[in-house]
Every structure is written in C-alpha cells, then in structure tokens.
Amino acid sequence: MIFLKTDDEIEVLRENNLIVAKALAEVAKLIAPGVSTLDLDKRAEEYIRDNGAVPSFLNYNGFPNSICASINEQVVHGIPSAKTILKDGDVISIDCGAYKNGFHSDSAYTFCVGDVKEEVRLLLQTTKESLYLGIEQAVEGKRIGDIGFAVQQHCEKNGFSVVREMVGHGVGRHLHEEPEVPNYGRRSNGLKLKSGMVIAVEPMVNLGSRDILIERDGWTCRTVDRKPSAHFEHTIAIRKGKADILSSFDYIEQVLGH
Ligand code: MG
Ligand code: MG
Numbered sequence: 001m002i003f004l005k006t007d008d009e010i011e012v013l014r015e016n017n018l019i020v021a022k023a024l025a026e027v028a029k030l031i032a033p034g035v036s037t038l039d040l041d042k043r044a045e046e047y048i049r050d051n052g053a054v055p056s057f058l059n060y061n062g063f064p065n066s067i068c069a070s071i072n073e074q075v076v077h078g079i080p081s082a083k084t085i086l087k088d089g090d091v092i093s094i095d096c097g098a099y100k101n102g103f104h105s106d107s108a109y110t111f112c113v114g115d116v117k118e119e120v121r122l123l124l125q126t127t128k129e130s131l132y133l134g135i136e137q138a139v140e141g142k143r144i145g146d147i148g149f150a151v152q153q154h155c156e157k158n159g160f161s162v163v164r165e166m167v168g169h170g171v172g173r174h175l176h177e178e179p180e181v182p183n184y185g186r187r188s189n190g191l192k193l194k195s196g197m198v199i200a201v202e203p204m205v206n207l208g209s210r211d212i213l214i215e216r217d218g219w220t221c222r223t224v225d226r227k228p229s230a231h232f233e234h235t236i237a238i239r240k241g242k243a244d245i246l247s248s249f250d251y252i253e254q255v256l257g258h
Helices: 007-030 037-050 118-137 144-157 250-256
Strands: 067-071 074-076 091-096 107-112 168-170 177-181 198-201 204-206 212-214 221-223 229-231 234-237
Touching (some): 007 037, 007 091, 037 067, 037 091, 074 091, 074 204, 074 229, 091 229, 107 118, 107 229, 118 144, 118 204, 144 177, 177 198
Antiparallel strands (some): 067 074, 074 221, 091 107, 168 177, 168 198, 198 234, 212 221
C-alpha cells in the first residue's frame, strides 16, 4: 500500500529531514582520523534528541544505534563501535533518520577521512551525481524504472557497479514503506509516480563488483571483493515537473567547505 502525503504531512517530513541534515553536519564536524564510529553515533543521537525527535534507526528491527556507519568496503548498515576508529584514507557512509510528530526521515552521505585515493573520490562524486540524476526523473507521470535507469546509467558509464539487493523506499509514518526504489531499471517501467508520494532515493555504488554479503553480526553489508562502496540518500516528495528534496546536504557541505 502506498500512502500519498498531504501538503501538511510533507512539511512535517521536511522538518524531520532538516533535523537529520543538521545531525549529519554535526557528525561531519567530528569526522577525522582517530575518532570512533560510536563517537559519531552519540553526537547524532544527542542532536536528534535535543531537537525533540527520536532516532528512527535505534531499535529498528533490533538495530542497536542511531546511525549506520559503514566504512570502506561496508556498503550500508555498519554498526557503530568504540573499537572502530577512523583512519586517514577511509571513506565512511553515515545514514541517519529522525522521528517526530508521527513521521520518519532518512538521509545518508559518504565522507572522506583525510587523504582519500583519487579513484575512491571519483566513486563518491559519481554516486552523488547519480542520486541527483535519479531525482531529476522523480516527477509525476514518470515511473520508478526511470529513476533506477538514470542512476545505473551514470554509475556504469563511469566504470562502477550498482548494488541490486538494497533499494530505496517510501518514507512516512513508517521508516520503510512501499514502493521499493531500485537503483537499476528500465526506462518507462514500473510503478507510475504520483504527486504526494514521498520516497528515499539512495544509490549504493561499488568500485569493483556489485556483489555484496551480510556479515555475521546480521547487519553489516559489505562488498564481496572488499573494494570500497559509496552511499548517498535524499528523501524527496514527488511533484509535477520537479521533485521537492526534503533532506539537504547544504549543512554538511558548509562544514566540509565545499
Ligand atoms: Mg537511510
Ligand atoms: Mg533509506
């Protein structure tokens, strides 16, 4: 079942996604060699609670923390730990959600730690570009396959591979709602997009092969070939002509000096 959101509900979703955008910016301030992923988790949780919200991920299907922190070959769903210390040359995806006034929010950004290899920087840049190319397609009257096609084309054209098993999703009163939003697909295929749908578009893109596995902790998803992976995510509302991006990278990129 797909729940279309009213304009008022979309404003609540925007407010919550703004909390996440700013929580990610707080995390961005801390990212440096020597910092643990648990330190990042604590700061995100603190920021979310200080703003009257609850971390969407905490206890979601038993997930133990407020962010997913996925380093290098980890694709998504990395569990923060005091033992996981960032080092120069790492890349780390931080995925975060906040729940307030009956609605969730969901956004992710992949950060460089210190000096990162050129090919990995290009992976991050291409993945972020593919997110916006997917969002360009996410307008009333287009189909889910148009989003995935745009993402996949851009990533594969640049020599990267797109994860298939993990997909974007509807966002609303539940963190994960219908429809599924794959990062691959065929043009003019799949569900027709309607104004008022709110979805998370979240390409997960690998430097090497697209194959992934889940670690024994039951959560951490990593590449089989242990090559790095990148992940960027926005929550957006479908509209006529142009999608309304409810989350934001502006606060993060101010911190990063972009
Ligand atoms: Mg997410
Ligand atoms: Mg998501």
